[in-house]
Amino acid sequence: MWIKLEEFKIDEPKSGGIFLSYRCSGSCRHCMYSCSPEWSKDWISPEDVEEVLKHLSGKIQGPRTGPRAVGLNSGLHFTGGEPFLNYDLLVELVGTASRLDIPGTFVETNCYWCGDEDLTEERFSELKEAGLDGLLVSVNPFTAEHVPVENALRAIEKGKKCSVRTCWFTRRASSTD
């Protein structure tokens, strides 16, 4: 059965994800985007993100539990690659999303940068201040080949301490608090 193009209806977007870059701190064997340190330092521009988010503002919906809650299939997430490889850009983009009143904003990370207690807390505190609602921690046997599991545990602990709602994601299970 054929459908005419003019009759083809695409629903408005309810959630979204923005890749900052394909560049990552490691190269997991299972990575669906083949991210790795080999990619060039080619980052999305703040201007492009602002333009996209202006279109999405008012359409993206937060979780049913509230606009500042976090759900894997709602809100907006920043990802890659590894967003924390360009931390200043990440803070700026979180601020842009907050200014445009995008609900349920969270960032995904493999926690390579969470080796230091103070730095981890400092960054979550700053991101919370910029408008970040949540954190999605990628931790699984593949990330564990290049990131200590202790880093993920530290990220979850410090995220909670800074009132950043935390979720963790493995290949087989996920959890939200």
Ligand code: SF4
């Ligand atoms: S940490 Fe994530 S983005 Fe980086 S290589 Fe692994 S799966 Fe890909």
